[in-house]
Amino acid sequence: xxxxxxxxxxxxxxxxxxxxxxxxxxxxxxxxxxxxxxxxxxxxxxxxxxx
Amino acid sequence: xxxxxxxxxxxxxxxxxxxxxxxxxxxxxxxxxxxxxxxxxxxxxxxxxxxxxxxxxxxxxxxxxxxxxxxxxxxxxxxxxxxxxxxxxxxxxxxxxxxxxxxxxxxxxxxxxxxxxxxxxxxxxxxxxxxxxxxxxxxxxxxxxxxxxxxxxxxxxxxxxxxxxxxxxxxxxxxxxxxxxxxxxxxxxxxxxxxxxxxxxxxxxxxxxxxxxxxxxxxxxxxxxxxxxxxxxxxxxxxxx
Numbered sequence: 429x430x431x432x433x434x435x436x437x438x439x440x441x442x443x444x445x446x447x448x449x450x451x452x453x454x455x456x457x458x459x460x461x462x463x464x465x466x467x468x469x470x471x472x473x474x475x476x477x478x479x
Numbered sequence: 480x481x482x483x484x485x486x487x488x489x490x491x492x493x494x495x496x497x498x499x500x501x502x503x504x505x506x507x508x509x510x511x512x513x514x515x516x517x518x519x520x521x522x523x524x525x526x527x528x529x530x531x532x533x534x535x536x537x538x539x540x541x542x543x544x545x546x547x548x549x550x551x552x553x554x555x556x557x558x559x560x561x562x563x564x565x566x567x568x569x570x571x572x573x574x575x576x577x578x579x580x581x582x583x584x585x586x587x588x589x590x591x592x593x594x595x596x597x598x599x600x601x602x603x604x605x606x607x608x609x610x611x612x613x614x615x616x617x618x619x620x621x622x623x624x625x626x627x628x629x630x631x632x633x634x635x636x637x638x639x640x641x642x643x644x645x646x647x648x649x650x651x652x653x654x655x656x657x658x659x660x661x662x663x664x665x666x667x668x669x670x671x672x673x674x675x676x677x678x679x680x681x682x683x684x685x686x687x688x689x690x691x692x693x694x695x696x697x698x699x700x701x702x703x704x705x706x707x708x709x710x711x712x713x714x715x716x717x718x719x720x
Contacts (some may be wrong), residue, residue: 432518435528441593442531445586449535452578453691460698467705474712 487564487704494697501697504690512683520677532590534680537665538688539582540608546576546692547611547646550618554639557632566632567707569639570622571699575692577615583608595659603652604660611649614642 435442516534523530549572556565587605588598599605622628622635648655653662665671671678 435531436522438527438529438593441529441589445532445535445589448585448589449539449582452582456575456578456695460695460702463702464698464705467702467709471705471709471712474709 485562485564487567490564491701491704494700498694498697501690501694505687505694508683508690509687512680512687516680516684520680523677526594529590529593530677532586533677534684536583536586536590537681538684539579539586541685542688542692543576543580543583543608543611543615544646544649545689546572546579547614547642550576550615550639551643551646554636554643557636558640563707566629566636567700567703568696569618569636570703571696573615573618573622575695575699577612577619579688579692580608580612580615584612600659602659603656604649604658607645607649607652610645611642614638614645618642 433439433443512534516531520531522528550569553565553569553572556562557569584605587608591600592598618635618639621638622631625631652658653660664673665681673681
């Protein structure tokens with residue numbers, strides 16, 4: 429297991445690459461979902477009050 | 480076909496139908512690709528285990544570039560036909576493409592340090608990729624830099640079009656100049672120059688990245704459409720209450 433994480437001595441570079449990718453793409457995912465939900469809720473509220 | 484898809488509600492109906500299948504494709508191909516890339520694929524005989532960085536680096540680079548082609552096409556449709564959906568699509572693509580471009584630069588540096596001995600070199604491929612990232616940032620700044628968002632649409636679309644000049648430069652930089660960055664291994668004459676044990680996870684990660692890109696863009700177009708409708712509702716007579 430330790431050998432797997434060591435990646436032939438390059439573990440630091442490899443795991444940082446994957447880590448940065450997970451953080452960036454995860455954040456993008458979270459932000460996009462949150463915005464979609466918020467705007468949809470806002471729109472629904474406005475449409476209700478304008479009926 | 481463009482006229483058919485240019486209707487926002489029809490476009491959203493199709494996009495919504497594709498949404499969950501695209502999420503499934505992202506999760507399944509991404510999981511298998513990561514498993515094969517990290518556990519099954521062998522280390523490279525020259526690069527050792529650092530070769531595993533390509534499973535993140537190459538898909539990011541492709542999407543940064545394809546995303547920009549999308550941005551440029553949207554810019555063209557907006558400048559020529561003034562179609563609002565093209566503007567929304569461009570605004571949805573830009574931040575996603577920018578993140579993929581940034582990831583390409585970061586993962587490239589993390590591979591370059593152990594393999595070339597330098598985080599960065601001013602080589603034609605790296606430099607043109609950095610310029611691509613700046614075009615994304617420029618688009619985002621212009622598109623959002625006005626009190627009324629629509630005012631930024633035209634200058635941003637024009638900038639996106641100008642940046643299209645950079646796309647072939649990124650792609651062919653490795654052929655036109657003597658770069659430290661290696662030439663294309665997948666889209667080259669004579670077919671891919673990678674062993675199947677490494678090609679399979681790479682292709683799976685490429686599929687996952689494309690599907691994920693589409694998922695994020697659909698989500699963002701959804702938000703932008705809702706925002707536009709909210710503005711319309713608020714601006715119509717009696718809208719402010």
